[in-house]
Amino acid sequence: xxxxxxxxxxxxxxxxxxxxxxxxxxxxxxxxxxxxxxxxxxxxxxxxxxxxxxxxxxxxxxxxxxxxxxxxxxxxxxxxxxxxxxxxxxxxxxxxxxxxxxxxxxxxxxxxxxxxxxxxxxxxxxxxxxxxxxxxxxxxxxxxxxxxxxxxxxxxxxx
Amino acid sequence: xxxxxxxxxxxxxxxxxxxxxxxxxxxxxxxxxxxxxxxxxxxxxxxxxxxxxxxxxxxxxxxxxxxxxxxxxxxxxxxxxxxxxxxxxxxxxxxxxxxxxxxxxxxxxxxxxxxxxxxxxxxxxxxxxxxxxxxxxxxxxxxxxxxxxxxxxxxxxxxxxxxxxxxxxxxxxxxxxxxxxxxxxx
Numbered sequence: 178x179x180x181x182x183x184x185x186x187x188x189x190x191x192x193x194x195x196x197x198x199x200x201x202x203x204x205x206x207x208x209x210x211x212x213x214x215x216x217x218x219x220x221x222x223x224x225x226x227x228x229x230x231x232x233x234x235x236x237x238x239x240x241x242x243x244x245x246x247x248x249x250x251x252x253x254x255x256x257x258x259x260x261x262x263x264x265x266x267x268x269x270x271x272x273x274x275x276x277x278x279x280x281x282x283x284x285x286x287x288x289x290x291x292x293x294x295x296x297x298x299x300x301x302x303x304x305x306x307x308x309x310x311x312x313x314x315x316x317x318x319x320x321x322x323x324x325x326x327x328x329x330x331x332x333x334x335x336x
Numbered sequence: 337x338x339x340x341x342x343x344x345x346x347x348x349x350x351x352x353x354x355x356x357x358x359x360x361x362x363x364x365x366x367x368x369x370x371x372x373x374x375x376x377x378x379x380x381x382x383x384x385x386x387x388x389x390x391x392x393x394x395x396x397x398x399x400x401x402x403x404x405x406x407x408x409x410x411x412x413x414x415x416x417x418x419x420x421x422x423x424x425x426x427x428x429x430x431x432x433x434x435x436x437x438x439x440x441x442x443x444x445x446x447x448x449x450x451x452x453x454x455x456x457x458x459x460x461x462x463x464x465x466x467x468x469x470x471x472x473x474x475x476x477x478x479x480x481x482x483x484x485x486x487x488x489x490x491x492x493x494x495x496x497x498x499x500x501x502x503x504x505x506x507x508x509x510x511x512x513x514x515x516x517x518x519x520x521x522x
Contacts, residue, residue, distance in 0.1 A: 316451070317416050324450050333450025 186210055188267055191231050192222070211268040216280045219271055220307075223286040226258060226267070234258035234267065237287035242297045246327035251275035252303055256283065273303060282308040300325035354491050361405070361431065362487040365394040365480070368404035370424070373411025375438040375470040382473035389473075392480050401427040406483070407460070408476070412440040413453040425460045431490070435479050436462045439469045 202213035250272040295314040302323035439445035444454035
């Protein structure tokens with residue numbers, strides 16, 4: 178990893194001051210800050226990042242997922258946050274196991290996460306605990322399997 | 337006998353019912369507005385003044401399958417779109433025809449993927465396939481002329497689907513196709 182730790186970043190300092198055990202790993206690469214959180218801390222951290230003075234990440238740009246099969250933990254979910262008033266960005270990351278990947282939803286904090294999380298559920302099979310309406314968004318409702326997983330054949334299962 | 341006397345002798349023509357019906361059907365094909373991907377852009381371009389599909393009598397694109405008799409499948413058919421396409425096809429009134437425009441709708445094209453139907457002929461009967469990615473408007477016009485030739489062979493005694501499935505028509509079509517055939521290859 179070429180990323181270097183970023184413990185001196187003011188965003189990190191604010192989060193650490195709020196809860197010292199919240200962030201597992203920090204890294205900064207070309208001015209982009211990434212925070213790795215334990216999955217069970219995500220919902221609380223989201224509320225803090227959205228509301229706390231000096232953070233104010235009021236815009237969730239994107240949620241993306243990565244399948245690192247066969248490495249364990251297999252899945253990685255990235256939350257790209259933007260603070261419109263303070264003009265700063267941060268990336269949250271949680272690592273999830275291949276067996277029953279589940280993470281708490283951030284829809285109560287950022288409502289735009291609704292469709293993002295449905296898309297990740299649709300294509301990766303990662304469940305979002307507490308999501309108001311978690312079902313497929315792109316694939317047909319009766320589709321079997323999660324097509325963007327690395328162990329899913331590109332051509333699908335044809336009969 | 338008054339005004340009607342001696343009026344009709346010069347105005348009658350003798351023909352067969354098949355000929356008149358086929359002539360009417362092939363000369364005014366009403367396609368369905370059914371663009372799925374980039375082939376739709378070429379289909380739209382073929383309606384414009386530069387290419388002008390109206391020269392072949394097929395310029396009236398209808399937004400409703402009830403009013404159309406030709407479905408031009410112009411673009412990639414995904415598995416999610418497949419049931420919709422089949423339903424639109426079944427909503428069209430007989431006699432109806434189908435042109436598969438481009439590589440995607442004919443065989444899946446470059447999208448050999450889990451989400452793409454590998455050929456629209458798996459769900460609807462196709463009369464004419466157009467090669468190209470996407471085909472030029474001239475390609476679509478050639479398909480339209482081929483379809484008109486096919487409509488000419490229809491008969492009231494047979495349903496259009498039976499005409500479509502005659503094996504000798506396929507053989508005749510293969511003889512008619514000349515793809516990259518040079519008389520004296522170097």
